[in-house]
Amino acid sequence: MSSDDLPASGAAPLVARSVSRSLGALPVLDGIDLEIGPGEVVALVGPSGCGKSTLLELVCGLQPADAGTVTARPAALMPQRDLLLPWLDARDNVALPLRIAGTGRKEARGRAQELLDHVDLGRFARSRPDQLSGGMRQRVAFLRALATDRELLCLDEPFGALDAITREELRAWLARLLDERPRGVLLVTHDVEEAVLLGDRVVVLSPRPARVTGTFAVEGARSGRDVADPSVLAARTAVRDALHDAIAAGRGGIP
Numbered sequence: 001m002s003s004d005d006l007p008a009s010g011a012a013p014l015v016a017r018s019v020s021r022s023l024g025a026l027p028v029l030d031g032i033d034l035e036i037g038p039g040e041v042v043a044l045v046g047p048s049g050c051g052k053s054t055l056l057e058l059v060c061g062l063q064p065a066d067a068g069t070v071t072a073r074p075a076a077l078m079p080q081r082d083l084l085l086p087w088l089d090a091r092d093n094v095a096l097p098l099r100i101a102g103t104g105r106k107e108a109r110g111r112a113q114e115l116l117d118h119v120d121l122g123r124f125a126r127s128r129p130d131q132l133s134g135g136m137r138q139r140v141a142f143l144r145a146l147a148t149d150r151e152l153l154c155l156d157e158p159f160g161a162l163d164a165i166t167r168e169e170l171r172a173w174l175a176r177l178l179d180e181r182p183r184g185v186l187l188v189t190h191d192v193e194e195a196v197l198l199g200d201r202v203v204v205l206s207p208r209p210a211r212v213t214g215t216f217a218v219e220g221a222r223s224g225r226d227v228a229d230p231s232v233l234a235a236r237t238a239v240r241d242a243l244h245d246a247i248a249a250g251r252g253g254i255p
């Protein structure tokens with residue numbers, strides 16, 4: 001068993017094989033196989049409580065696997081709750097991982113300001129989280145995950161708890177960022193449409209203990225995708241069906 005083996009640079013940023021994990025007596029992950037290629041976005045969908053966040057924490061080395069292997073590049077995690085530090089302004093929140101990695105204050109703040117400017121948040125650099133809108137907070141949390149420029153990004157429901165319009169804007173924003181600077185992404189979402197609009201592949205998990213019940217490829221360049229594209233619609237239907245099947249199987253076959 002290993003949870004922090006390092007793949008060579010340029011290799012798949014994540015390869016997980018037969019990963020199992022229990023929390024106390026509770027089996028949460030059961031023999032998960034998952035791979036992310038360089039620059040590939042994999043969306044992870046599954047019923048609430050099935051173990052998605054647990055899997056992300058394992059990929060980021062925050063939890064060990066009980067069995068199986070995880071070989072991953074150092075990952076940046078955007079956790080399910082944004083966890084911005086309320087006493088730091090937006091710039092210092094974005095700069096935080098750089099400071100933790102040993103970058104000097106001036107340089108870290110300069111890099112954070114560049115990131116904020118790049119997404120039109122420059123004038124809010126000195127605002128604290130409680131002075132920002134929900135969408136702005138999500139973007140600041142995003143930038144914090146991007147600040148260290150890791151090859152693997154783990155995003156745990158990054159657009160959760162936002163209104164539909166803001167979600168759409170942030171989704172397009174993320175697609176553009178990934179076009180500019182491709183990286184491996186593991187994206188947890190409850191939203192099947194979001195999964196097929198952003199993912200190169202969508203992995204469907206069963207109810208707890210999570211097993212992979214299906215993997216679906218989505219065709220077409222991410223930035224040009226539209227919900228009305230036949231290939232996107234087909235992928236959405238396939239993922240939705242697989243999710244319903246997985247949930248029904250978890251209820252003992254009652255749909």
Ligand SMILES: Nc1ncnc2c1ncn2[C@@H]1O[C@H](COP(=O)(O)OP(=O)(O)OP(=O)(O)O)[C@@H](O)[C@H]1O
Nearest residue numbers: 023024026028047048049050051052053054055208
């Ligand atoms: N620290 C913990 N100790 C014991 N059980 C835990 C702990 N953290 C999570 N669990 C349990 O593990 C299971 C998986 O939790 P996890 O947060 O990974 O699910 P999830 O798929 O991310 O759920 P959601 O979709 O609601 O975010 C849940 O049943 C949860 O109650």
Ligand SMILES: [Mg+2]
Nearest residue numbers: 052053080156
């Ligand atoms: Mg979760």
